[in-house]
Amino acid sequence: MNQQEQATKRAAIFQDTINGTNDPTPWPVTMWASSGDTIWTAGTARTAGEDSVGMIYGPGETIVHRNTIAGDTTRATESFAIRPVDGQSPMDAMLTGIDQWNHRHPDRWDTVTTPGQYRMTDPTTGRPLPMGWSAGLAVAASAAGRLDPDLLQASLMQNAVEREPRPCVFFLEDNGYDLMVFSWHRNQQGLFDAMSFKHLQYDDLSMQVTTISHSEDTSESFPAKTMSDGELLTQSRIYRDEYQHWREQDGGPVAQGMTGRVMRSGLLKPGLEQKPLLTLNDGRRAPDWDEFTDQAAISILQGRPISPTPALPQQEQPEQTTDPTATPRTPSRTAVTTKQVWPNAWVANRLAHTYMLHAKDGRDWPKMIVGLPRGTAIGGQDLTGWATDMFMGRKNQRQKNEGRAVNLRFKPGTPVELFTGRGTERRTMQVDPQMIVQAINDAQKRNRDAEETLDTASVELTLKTVEESWPQINRMQGRFAEYQRDGTYKPAVAMKWARRIVDRTAGEDEGRWTNRQRRQAAGLLIQELAGTQEPTQDGDKTTDLPTVEQGAEATGTPRKTEPTKATEQGRNHNEAGSPAPAAGTETKAESPETTRRDDPERRHTDLKSTLDRFKTRLRENLDGLNTATPAPGIDRNRGQRKALWKGAQECH
Numbered sequence: 015m016n017q018q019e020q021a022t023k024r025a026a027i028f029q030d031t032i033n034g035t036n037d038p039t040p041w042p043v044t045m046w047a048s049s050g051d052t053i054w055t056a057g058t059a060r061t062a063g064e065d066s067v068g069m070i071y072g073p074g075e076t077i078v079h080r081n082t083i084a085g086d087t088t089r090a091t092e093s094f095a096i097r098p099v100d101g102q103s104p105m106d107a108m109l110t111g112i113d114q115w116n117h118r119h120p121d122r123w124d125t126v127t128t129p130g131q132y133r134m135t136d137p138t139t140g141r142p143l144p145m146g147w148s149a150g151l152a153v154a155a156s157a158a159g160r161l162d163p164d165l166l167q168a169s170l171m172q173n174a175v176e177r178e179p180r181p182c183v184f185f186l187e188d189n190g191y192d193l194m195v196f197s198w199h200r201n202q203q204g205l206f207d208a209m210s211f212k213h214l215q216y217d218d219l220s221m222q223v224t225t226i227s228h229s230e231d232t233s234e235s236f237p238a239k240t241m242s243d244g245e246l247l248t249q250s251r252i253y254r255d256e257y258q259h260w261r262e263q264d265g266g267p268v269a270q271g272m273t274g275r276v277m278r279s280g281l282l283k284p285g286l287e288q289k290p291l292l293t294l295n296d297g298r299r300a301p302d303w304d305e306f307t308d309q310a311a312i313s314i315l316q317g318r319p320i321s322p323t324p325a326l327p328q329q330e331q332p333e334q335t336t337d338p339t340a341t342p343r344t345p346s347r348t349a350v351t352t353k354q355v356w357p358n359a360w361v362a363n364r365l366a367h368t369y370m371l372h373a374k375d376g377r378d379w380p381k382m383i384v385g386l387p388r389g390t391a392i393g394g395q396d397l398t399g400w401a402t403d404m405f406m407g408r409k410n411q412r413q414k415n416e417g418r419a420v421n422l423r424f425k426p427g428t429p430v431e432l433f434t435g436r437g438t439e440r441r442t443m444q445v446d447p448q449m450i451v452q453a454i455n456d457a458q459k460r461n462r463d464a465e466e467t468l469d470t471a472s473v474e475l476t477l478k479t480v481e482e483s484w485p486q487i488n489r490m491q492g493r494f495a496e497y498q499r500d501g502t503y504k505p506a507v508a509m510k511w512a513r514r515i516v517d518r519t520a521g522e523d524e525g526r527w528t529n530r531q532r533r534q535a536a537g538l539l540i541q542e543l544a545g546t547q548e549p550t551q552d553g554d555k556t557t558d559l560p561t562v563e564q565g566a567e568a569t570g571t572p573r574k575t576e577p578t579k580a581t582e583q584g585r586n587h588n589e590a591g592s593p594a595p596a597a598g599t600e601t602k603a604e605s606p607e608t609t610r611r612d613d614p615e616r617r618h619t620d621l622k623s624t625l626d627r628f629k630t631r632l633r634e635n636l637d638g639l640n641t642a643t644p645a646p647g648i649d650r651n652r653g654q655r656k657a658l659w660k661g662a663q664e665c666h
Contacts, residue, residue: 018138019312026147026315027083028053029134032126035148036087039065039079042129045108047120051083054120056096056108069093078108080116086147086375092116136316143315152373154310156381156403157320158221160431161301163440167191167216168300172291174214174223180284183250186291188277190437191216193223194257196250198241205238206246211253218436219383220369227257243281251279307374357451358423361387361458363413366420368406380406382414384422386432389457392445397453400434400443424451472534475527477629479519479539484621486515487543494544508544512536542624 015023030036031053032043040063045056056078059071067090071077076096081088094115098107105125113119126132133142145153158166171193175184182197192215199208211234213227241249258273282288292300313320361384371379383401390397404422406414413420424430424447432450433442480487490511497503513536520527520535527535 015308015312019309021137022139022143022312022315023147023308024051024083025134025136026143026145026150026311027086027088029132029143030146030148031055031081031088032132032134033130033146035146039077039090042126043132044126044129045105045123046126047109047112047123049118049120049122052118053081053088054108054112054116055079055081056104065093066090067093069095071095076104076107078111080112086151139316141317144317145315147311147315148373148375148377150311150315151307151375152371152377152379152405153314154307154320155221155371155373156405157310157314158306160442163218163437164190164294165298165300166221167218168291168294169303169306170221170223171214171216172289172300173303175282175291176289178212179210180282181246182282183247184278184280184282184291185251185254185276186278187274189274190277191218192274194254196253198246201238203238204240206241207238208235209253210234211257213257218440220371220381222369222372227261247279247281251276304374356423356426357447358421359451359454360419360421361385361454363417363420366410366414368411368414380411382406382410382420384420387454387457387461389460390453391457392449392453397432400432402430402432402450422451422454469528469531469534471527472531472538475516475520475531475535476538476542477625479516479535480542480621480624482519483515484624487539488621491543498544503544505540508540509536512539512543515539542627 027036028046028048032046032055034043039055039057041057041060043055043057047054056076059073059075059077062070062072064070065077065079067079069077078094078096079090080092081090092115094111096104096107096111098104102110105123109120109123135141136143158169161169167190171186175182175193175195178195179197179199182195184196185194186192187194192213195212195214197210197212198206199210201207209229211227211229212225214223215226216223254276262273278290280288280290282290289302292302294300310320365385365387366382367385368380368382371381373379381403383403385399385401386397388398390400410420426447428447429444430447430450431442431444433440435441494503494508513532516532516536516539520532
């Protein structure tokens with residue numbers, strides 16, 4: 015790292031200190047001064063207390079901290095109070111105090127107008143830094159995804175091994191993902207008296223190395239003894255083989271397919287610079303992780319491309335405390351008058367998979383891997399199964415934690431990187447942010463349109479659920495009535511309960527029922543029990559679940575209006591106080607008052623009447639499918655009619 019790069023890094027670390035990222039003071043910084051690797055920060059104490067270096071302060075006192083660079087952050091080493099005399103400015107008082115207590119005269123100083131949002135000037139480029147050093151490291155780590163997958167994996171695994179105590183013995187399996195590390199401890203006499211174990215595994219989806227197993231205690235003790243390098247290797251291999259034996263025995267056939275043979279092993283000694291995992295089998299050498307992230311972060315701060323050029327991750331509009339890629343607060347002249355609109359789209363909560371990015375400086379950044387909705391296509395290419403990697407803002411975290419849909423925001427003009435596959439099969443592509451947003455919205459509209467047609471199999475699944483779980487359903491119907499009477503009924507909670515009981519029924523025939531059919535079956539069950547509408551994904555809106563007649567109309571089937579035996583039974587029960595038949599069995603003679611399904615005082619239906627209504631729904635829908643003229647397009651019930659009709663006949 016040359017002097018110019020060191021100057022950029024120093025300014026970025028100072029910026030973090032001024033903005034409170036690594037400054038331990040509980041109050042905002044209002045003034046600062048720097049000289050070399052030292053920065054002084056000053057702020058007014060709001061309460062009485064004691065700072066990190068042991069200084070007692072009272073409310074209203076201006077306290078100056080001396081901070082020195084320690085790695086990727088700064089550390090407070092000294093503090094003093096300043097009391098400006100008459101006519102003396104606070105800045106002059108701070109400079110005088112620095113000269114008095116530290117015998118230094120800073121070469122740079124300034125005041126902070128907006129605490130937490132200060133931007134240092136890069137001494138190399140003369141422009142405000144777009145972010146601090148901590149955020150730069152986080153973005154650099156995320157941008158590493160554009161590296162060669164093998165080089166990236168080797169770099170991260172070597173970095174993980176270097177964090178383990180030495181001497182240690184490592185075993186890398188032939189799959190390249192599993193790494194066993196045995197660290198040996200020496201006592202004051204130089205004898206080995208303890209050993210600790212970790213099983214590290216690389217995840218190329220989140221680009222992280224995680225610990226999936228370790229010794230129960232910090233270290234396993236044994237009688238102190240001397241051991242040569244060969245004995246350390248041999249004993250570690252014995253422990254490794256024993257661990258694999260129990261791993262395969264506990265996991266069964268699945269674990270046996272996951273375990274592999276040792277591809278590489280070695281002994282790492284303290285005091286030596288050993289980086290064996292950086293050298294690949296084909297002779298290439300991966301970059302050192304710390305060196306790469308440092309260089310990449312400096313390139314990002316200076317506005318230079320990274321080599322090889324990675325695409326910076328796309329994310330939500332920056333937030334000061336959580337967003338590592340915040341843009342400068344000093345917009346250009348052209349951006350002052352026009353506000354940029356960030357293309358955005360909403361996706362289902364289940365498509366966002368969260369994880370933590372552990373930055374080099376020890377900070378954690380929340381991120382998410384977002385899968386594209388089913389049917390997303392760009393330029394005729396189906397992107398189902400593709401995903402993108404994004405930072406998470408506070409709003410995204412709340413949306414995910416609350417089970418709501420997640421909003422994706424993309425920076426205008428910056429390509430969005432999509433990826434699919436793992437390891438050597440990993441593929442990437444870059445698309446325009448507006449294009450991917452439009453593709454997501456179009457796919458979700460098509461999926462919603464498909465949901466509007468009631469699947470015949472959904473009715474059959476509901477019928478099967480009622481037959482097999484009637485005691486639980488009957489009890490729950492009583493609870494629904496109580497909740498509606500008390501005003502505590504929550505459609506989203508009811509939907510979750512219905513979905514659980516439907517999934518339990520469908521689980522007996524694995525692979526037979528689709529997720530859409532299960533969801534529709536749960537909605538039909540809720541309509542029958544509580545007369546409510548199926549809750550939406552966000553939980554604050556409701557949409558009508560399509561009736562059988564609506565599904566028939568979508569396929570060109572004439573609407574049936576002639577009452578059947580089952581509908582007459584349902585109408586009689588309704589007049590006696592039981593719930594009315596579902597909307598799908600409604601006739602012209604029925605009034606809206608008669609068909610209301612939301613009366614909490616209504617009498618529970620019995621098993622027979624409930625089954626009769628669903629059998630009628632199934633029969634009418636099948637009749638419509640078999641008599642209607644096939645509409646152009648995909649026949650969603652093809653292959654199901656014969657089996658379902660046979661099931662309906664058996665029900666009667």
